[in-house]
Amino acid sequence: MPEFLPVDEQLDLLEKGAAEIIRLADLRERLEESRKAGRPLRVKAGFDPTAPDLHLGHTVLMRKLRHFQQLGHTVIFLVGDFTSLIGDPTGRNVTRKPLTREQIDANAETYKQQVFKILDPEATEVRYNSEWLGKLDYEQTIRLTAHFTVSQMLERDEFHKRFQAEQPISLHELLYPVMQGYDSVALQCDVELGGTDQRFNLGCGRELQRHYGQKPQIILMTPILEGLDGVQKMSKSLGNAIGINEPPAEMYGKLMSISDELMWSYWTLLTDLKQSEIDVLRKDAASGLQHPMWIKRRLAGTITAGFHGDRAATAAEESWSWMFQQKGIPENLEEVAVAFADVAGPNGTSQIRLSKLLVQLGLAASGAEANRKIAEKAVKLDGELAENPLVSAPTLPARLVVRLGKRAKVAVVA
RNA sequence: GCACAGGUGGCCGAGCGGUUAAUGGCAGCAGACUGUAAAUCUGCCGCUCCUUGCGAGCUACGGAGGUUCGAAUCCUCCCCUGUGCACCA
Numbered sequence: 001m002p003e004f005l006p007v008d009e010q011l012d013l014l015e016k017g018a019a020e021i022i023r024l025a026d027l028r029e030r031l032e033e034s035r036k037a038g039r040p041l042r043v044k045a046g047f048d049p050t051a052p053d054l055h056l057g058h059t060v061l062m063r064k065l066r067h068f069q070q071l072g073h074t075v076i077f078l079v080g081d082f083t084s085l086i087g088d089p090t091g092r093n094v095t096r097k098p099l100t101r102e103q104i105d106a107n108a109e110t111y112k113q114q115v116f117k118i119l120d121p122e123a124t125e126v127r128y129n130s131e132w133l134g135k136l137d138y139e140q141t142i143r144l145t146a147h148f149t150v151s152q153m154l155e156r157d158e159f160h161k162r163f164q165a166e167q168p169i170s171l172h173e174l175l176y177p178v179m180q181g182y183d184s185v186a187l188q189c190d191v192e193l194g195g196t197d198q199r200f201n202l203g204c205g206r207e208l209q210r211h212y213g214q215k216p217q218i219i220l221m222t223p224i225l226e227g228l229d230g231v232q233k234m235s236k237s238l239g240n241a242i243g244i245n246e247p248p249a250e251m252y253g254k255l256m257s258i259s260d261e262l263m264w265s266y267w268t269l270l271t272d273l274k275q276s277e278i279d280v281l282r283k284d285a286a287s288g289l290q291h292p293m294w295i296k297r298r299l300a301g302t303i304t305a306g307f308h309g310d311r312a313a314t315a316a317e318e319s320w321s322w323m324f325q326q327k328g329i330p331e332n333l334e335e336v337a338v339a340f341a342d343v344a345g346p347n348g349t350s351q352i353r354l355s356k357l358l359v360q361l362g363l364a365a366s367g368a369e370a371n372r373k374i375a376e377k378a379v380k381l382d383g384e385l386a387e388n389p390l391v392s393a394p395t396l397p398a399r400l401v402v403r404l405g406k407r408a409k410v411a412v413v414a
Numbered sequence: 415g416c417a418c419a420g421g422u423g424g425c426c427g428a429g430c431g432g433u434u435a436a437u438g439g440c441a442g443c444a445g446a447c448u449g450u451a452a453a454u455c456u457g458c459c460g461c462u463c464c465u466u467g468c469g470a471g472c473u474a475c476g477g478a479g480g481u482u483c484g485a486a487u488c489c490u491c492c493c494c495u496g497u498g499c500a501c502c503a
Contacts, residue, residue: 166496229441230452239424239442259452293449324450346464353464368461369443375466376458378444389466405444 004035022219041190043068046078049107054114055241057225057234062118082130132186156200177201181208189217196221230262248308252316255300260292335410351390363404
């Protein structure tokens with residue numbers, strides 16, 4: 001029979017960084033029962049395999065899942081392969097395009113690879129909701145939807161807003177919360193985790209479980225992580241995200257660019273430091289005992305190390321410091337191999353067209369943009385301001401340190 | 415199906431026959447300042463090419479045609495969205 005920690009100790013970890021728990025008393029009770037019976041709780045979180053590139057925002061929830069896992073409970077990683085045929089309307093003012101089966105499968109695979117950087121694969125139950133949703137026939141679906149009313153659905157903020165704004169709401173979108181709720185029934189969940197934006201969907205699970213004679217699940221909501229701008233939620237499409245697969249230097253640098261204020265919620269949501277310790281840091285920063293920059297550097301180092309290991313994090317920190325504080329050129333810059341033919345200048349000469357080089361390196365989105373940046377004196381070559389669109393390449397292969405604004409890369413032209 | 419209102423660059427939103435690659439706001443990028451912060455100020459902000467010039471060409475205002483020297487702006491058809499109507503009629 002598995003042993004569980006005393007309930008208060010479990011709650012101490014589980015409550016950290018949770019935005020809201022419905023209801024805390026029930027969770028406590030359920031934990032008591034589980035401990036007494038030696039039965040792990042079934043904890044579910046659903047993921048839409050729509051965005052194969054996970055960012056730190058997604059990890060807030062996964063870290064919470066891991067907490068349950070660490071405490072010995074059963075974590076169910078639910079791939080919403082079926083629901084993503086609909087596309088969750090959350091956070092959207094427009095109807096999503098449905099994905100194809102192939103896209104979903106491919107996305108789910110990448111998803112898992114990334115998720116297991118945080119979760120223990122051995123202790124995770126991976127499920128797909130097509131398993132049960134795909135089997136529902138039309139009649140069963142009708143019976144399922146009969147448990148909800150139209151006005152219940154329209155109460156949901158997203159729908160309400162769209163309705164008020166006279167924007168389209170497709171009928172099938174109303175099915176999303178119903179299906180997510182049914183997932184909880186099918187899996188007999190004790191707890192479901194989700195972001196605060198999932199409140200409505202999570203609640204549907206409780207509602208349906210009651211109808212199916214199950215104890216309504218406990219809901220634990222995690223806050224939505226703000227992106228680099230500190231205003232909007234972290235999202236790849238808003239361009240304010242830090243991907244968990246980004247190279248260490250990139251990750252570290254982005255973390256350093258957040259505002260001082262934002263850093264506190266990152267500490268809470270993205271690290272294992274105890275809340276009490278974080279509060280001390282905050283006090284020290286306010287009183288001037290510790291410079292906020294150093295606290296931020298520690299944050300960036302901690303998070304980077306979590307994904308890339310201590311050594312990589314230290315290297316990232318060093319090159320950041322070198323590059324931005326001393327405005328130097330770090331040693332371990334990313335090298336990109338570039339074919340001379342792709343960046344060749346006028347015919348017959350050995351010159352390189354700088355704008356093309358910037359595009360090849362991914363530092364500029366287009367040649368036109370690259371040219372503008374050159375004109376704006378934002379480009380440096382080997383530390384020297386580059387104002388000429390043509391660069392003479394002495395001998396091939398040539399090694400050039402190219403810098404545009406905050407980012408720099410080494411081009412190896414051959 | 416009918417009536418009405420709409421569909422403009424990443425988003426919001428002007429323009430309603432001609433210096434309109436398209437006012438303005440947001441977002442973004444770069445420069446200054448800093449702790450690569452934030453805030454602020456300044457510049458940029460469709461793409462391609464080169465002889466990098468206040469250069470040339472191409473593409474763009476839901477789609478397809480048309481009128482015109484010239485259309486995001488006018489006409490026709492189509493697609494999409496919202497609202498209202500839809501028993502007696």
